Amino acid sequence: CIELNKRFFTYHEKKRPYIILKWAESGDGFLDKDFKPTAVSNTLVNQFVHQLRADEHAILVGTQTALHDNPSLTVRNIEGVNPVRILIDFDLKVPSHFNIYNTEAKTLVLDSVKEGTEEHIQFIKIDKNNFLPELKEALYKEQIQSVIIEGGRFTLQQFINASLWDEAIVIKNENLMLENGTKAPEFNHTAIKTETFRDNTISFFRAK
Numbered sequence: 128c129i130e131l132n133k134r135f136f137t138y139h140e141k142k143r144p145y146i147i148l149k150w151a152e153s154g155d156g157f158l159d160k161d162f163k164p165t166a167v168s169n170t171l172v173n174q175f176v177h178q179l180r181a182d183e184h185a186i187l188v189g190t191q192t193a194l195h196d197n198p199s200l201t202v203r204n205i206e207g208v209n210p211v212r213i214l215i216d217f218d219l220k221v222p223s224h225f226n227i228y229n230t231e232a233k234t235l236v237l238d239s240v241k242e243g244t245e246e247h248i249q250f251i252k253i254d255k256n257n258f259l260p261e262l263k264e265a266l267y268k269e270q271i272q273s274v275i276i277e278g279g280r281f282t283l284q285q286f287i288n289a290s291l292w293d294e295a296i297v298i299k300n301e302n303l304m305l306e307n308g309t310k311a312p313e314f315n316h317t318a319i320k321t322e323t324f325r326d327n328t329i330s331f332f333r334a335k
Contacts (some may be wrong), residue, residue, distance in 0.1 A: 134184070134273040137293060143263040145273040146291060147183065148283055149176075151298035152311035158280060160305040164196050168298050171324045174204045179296070181207025185235075185266070185274040188227070189282035190216045199226040200277070211235060211271060215262070215282065217255045235269060237262060259289050283312040295332040302326055 129136060134145040151167040152158055159165040168176070180186055181202045188198065193214055201209045209232035214221060217239045221227065227234060234248050242252040251269075253261040266274065276286055286292050295314065318330035 133293070138267070138270075138272045142267050144184065144266050144271045145293050146286065147179075147273065147275045148286060148292045148295040149179070149275050149277055149298075150283060150311060151300070153303040153305040154299065154301040155304045155306065156311045157305040157308040158311055159195075159308040162195075162308055165305065165308070167300050167303060169300070169325055169327050172298055172327045172329065175324065175329065176298075177202050177204040178207070179275060180210050181205060183210055183273045183275050185211040185213050185271045187213040187215065187274050187276050187278060187282075189278040190214075190218075190220050191281065192277070192279045193221045193225060193227050195279065197226050198277075199229065199231060201231050210275070211269075213237065213266070213271075213274065215258070215278075217258075235265075237265060259285065259291060263291075280309050280312050287312055287314055290334070293334050295334075297330045297332070299328045299330065300326065301328065 137143065137145040150158060153167055186200045188200065193216065200212045212227055212232050212234040214227055214234065214236045216236055219238050219240050228248060230247055236248060236250045237253050238250060239252060239255050241250050243250050251265050253265060276283060316332045319333050321328050321330045
């Protein structure tokens, strides 16, 4: 019963969404090659990722990921509802023509510049120096019950360092060696299970 309702219980008991960290890394522990967008996971895993997006309420990225990858953060490879997109962009560096601002899904932008609603985009002003507590509060107020953190290393590491997560999903392509690029987050936890998707593995972690 608790497992089935973990999002609901976390939201009401901890006054925050249920938080799932997710990233894909190469066999030698990089997120990309030479700091350029790089496909790490295979098509089977991509389907799993899109199912995950359809299952959760929201998906979050930081400024660098939005600028670097220009993601849409929508559900494409399967049938499902697009999650609410959350962008942490303190200085509003991401241009308005980028995919994250398209009309495919509601988008919350947490920034330190402005507040207000413009069509499907909602700007929420938060303090950069107190960002995790204020982010939690803002998402609770917006009634976001679960969120996937798909940010880059910097954003993911902030949540890991603060022990602010409930689940982590780490995709690994053991045969892919990238040698140089953005290092995967430092994360020293033991997986509760690992599944094989052809040449990729997905490890699942639970916060204690």
